[in-house]
Amino acid sequence: MSFVLDQIRRIDAQLDRVQLASIPAASPNISRTNTSTLEATGLTKPSTRLLALQTSIRGLTPYASDKYALLRPAQISFFLSALSDHPEAPLAIAEDDRPRKEPFETELEWLLVSKAVAQTYGFALQSILDNTVAIADDLFYWDEVLGSRSFSALYGIQISPFQFWHWTTLVWEDVKARGGNFGVTNARQDAADTLGKRWGEFYALVRQVVRERSVEEINKQVLSPVTRLRGEIRRKKAQLKKVRLRNANALGVLLGEGLANESAHGEALASADMAQTQLQWKSSIARNVALLEAVLAKANDVDIPVEKFDAAVAELTNDDPMYGVDMSTDVEGGSSMTVQPQDVAERLTRVLKLALPQYDASLRQAVREHGKPSRLVRYWLPVTAGILSSSTILRILVNRKAEIMQWIQDFGVTVIDFWRNWIVEPTKKVIGTIRHDESSEVSIMSKRSLEGDRDSLERMVVDFAIDNPASATGTKAPLTPDEITSIRAAVREGDLTPVLKAYEQDLASPLMGTVRGNLIRALLIQIQKTKVDVEVAMGGIDALLKSQELVFGFVGLTPGILVTYFTIHYFRSSFMEKRGSKAARKQGVMVRQLRNIDRTLWGSEATEYGELPYKDQGLLLCDMHVLRGAAWRSMPAEVYREFSEDADELGDVRVGVERQKAVAERLRWAYGRYLS
Incomplete structure (x- = not known):
């Protein structure tokens, strides 16, 4: 939201209050006799002119929407035409044979003029403000060009065709001025002379003009082209600074002497005497029309x-x-009135139709002459390079169409397979793990493998002990059921004593133990025992894997997620502006504007009243306008409302420079989190 809209809404509200306050004071003057007279004359209803005035007043009231709060000059002129005496005016109402004006008709005319002046005042403020801010962007462009000799050389290349065209035009004008105009007007003379002779004279004249111009510019040849170009850029920058300062001064004058100052600090709308108040605000309206015309006339006077x-x-x-x-x-x-609302309306119409267009035209001319070059000048070089190389690029694309299509297809298949194999499938596995889906369990051995091998080992050892009771009990007596149960329990705990004893005995005589003993059988049982031990270890590892199954699922999903995230982040940062980066840029703008505000407050010399000069006040308001725009985009709504109050206080010139410095410091520490 612009501070201009705040000012216009404040002015409009005060105008409405003054008008409403005048109704009770005048209403008792309407007697019953007057009412009966109105009824007798058929004027019980408001006249067409009164209705037209009311319609125009409502049309000139600022809308609630910021976009439509300020009207264009054509719209203001349209509503203002209700006061015109010319029949061709859009809202002009012909005067009837009424003996006198209706009650409050003159007051409505003044209210209509006042609202039209307020709208024109706001439009002029907004135009000057926008133009001053835009000129600051042009100055920043020239600073960048002057900041590097490479940029200066690039700028020289950009403007070289246009400079050559300008130089050629000057040469041609000089040739024509010296009698070298060989057009159709000299057709009879051309017919008499030979073509070669006429061409020789023309060529000699051109050479003479070029030679003379080269001699005139010989002093410039001492400096390099880039140095001369940088000097020209500095000249443009200096002229543009003057234009900006004049517009800032005009903005300060309008705010310091115009309706905004009177509505906020003056007594024109706050007098206890209602009759005096009515006359004072009418005088203020008339003065502001003259002030607007004077400021717009001098704003761009070089x-x-x-x-x-x-x-x-x-x-x-x-x-x-x-x-x-x-x-x-x-x-x-x-009341003693030396000016009528129709006079003010006529003067305001002149401001709308002449002063504002002339101001815009002169400013555009100054910016066109001294501002940054147009887009045609800045981008003709890359556009020309693109056009010249387009045929080559198109030929390459046509010749390698099949390869390019294959690359595109392979890229698409790769993306699809990556998405399916590294994103979708791992995600399904993680979900299955969370749901304890048996098909998604991680395992390195079958569930019943260990139990089967352990039972087999138990049977082998028991059968071996039954066949060789001496190795189990030390006697050759058959084993009892209790002894067999004891051996089974020992085997479950990994004890193979009967087998190991027989193995030790046969190992003393390996050959005999192999042929006649139980060496091979004992060895095979130990191999089975080793297998069981390995499966027990594998079972422990398998249990560990199952306990961390969800972790492994996320580990398998992580590479795909990371690749997808960084790819999306790259494309978003390349082709889209994220809100975070926008906020960061807005914060940078806010810091720079606060720096400019601080320089303006501390670098200006206060007037005898302790206030900023109008020029510095205009610069301060331009920086405040940009600062408020950046704050509106980066601050929450409730914080921005508080910020707007402080910003309005900072932009109020009547509070004095010292208080403005204190407010600037308050902005710095109170809203520091939105600036860093």
Whole structure:
């Protein structure tokens, strides 16, 4: 939201309050006799003119939407035409044979003019503000060009065709001025002379002009082309700074002397005497029309130095009868009016149709001459290179169409397979693990493998002990059921004592043990025992894997997620502006604007009243406008409302420089988290 809209809404609200306050004071004057007279004359209903005035007043009231709050000059002129006496005006109402005006008709006319002046005042403020801010961007462009000799050389290449065209035009104009115009007007002379002779004369004249111009510019050849170009850029930058300062000064004058200052600090709308208040705000409206015209006339006058802008505006307004108009009450309570609302409306129409367009035209001309070059100048080189190389690029694309299509297909298949194999499938496995899906369990051995091998080992050892009771009990007596049960329990705990004893005995005589003993059988049982031990170890590892099954699932999913995330992040950062990066840029803008505000407050010399000069006040308001725009995009709504209150206080010139410095410091520490 712009501070201009805040000012216009405040002015409009005060105008409405003044108008409403005047109704009770005037309503008792309407007697019953007057009412009966109105009924007798058939004027019980409002006239067409009164309705037209009311419609225009409502049309000039700022809308709630910021986009439509300020009207365009054509719209203001349209509603203002309700006061016109010319029949061709859009809303003009022909005067009827009424003996007198209706009650409050004159007041409605003044209210209509006041709202039109407020809208014009707001439009002028907004135009000057936007133009001053835009010029700052052009100055930043010239700073970048001057910051590097490479950029300066690139700028020289960009403008070289246009400079050559300008030089050629000057040469041609000089040739024509010296009698080298061989057009159709000299057709008879051309027919008499030979073509070669005429061409020789023309060529000699061109060479003479070029030679003379080369001699005139010989002093410039001492410096390098880049140095001369940088000097020209500095000249443009200096002229552009003057334009910006004049517009900032104009903005400060309008805010310091216009309706915004009177509505906020003046007594024109706050007097206890209602009759005096009515006359004072009418005088204020008339003065502001004259002030608007004077400021717009001098805003882009290059003959006026920046430091004498205020004096030039004051000289115009002092000689303007409308600026010095005085409306006051006489001794008997009547009013003395030296200007009528139709006069103010006519003057305002001149401002809308002449002053504002002339201001815009002169500013555009100054920016076109001294501002950054147009897009055609800046981008003709890459566009030309693209056009010249387009045929080669197209030929390469056509010749390798099959390969390119194959690359695209392979890339698509790769992306699809990556998504399916590294994103979808691992995700399904993780979900299955969470749901304890048997098909998704991680395992390195079958579930019943260990139990089968252990039972087999148990049977082998028991059968061996039954066949060789001496190795188990030390006697050759058959084993009892209790002894067999004891051996089974020992085998479950890994004890193979019967087998190992027989193995030790046969190992003393390996050959005999192999042929006649149980060496091979004992060895095979130990191999089975080794297999069981390995499976027990594998079972432990398998249990560990199952306990960390979800972790392994996420580990398998992580590479695909990381690749996908970084790919999406790359494309978003390359082709889209994220909100976070926007906020960071806005914060950078806010810091720079606060720095400019601080420089303006501490670098300016206060007036005798302790206030900023109008020029510095205009620069301060431009920086505040940009600062508020950046804050609106980066701050929450409730914080921005508080920020707007502090910003309005900072932009109020009447509070004094010292208080403005304190407010700037408050902005820095109170909203520091949104600036860093």
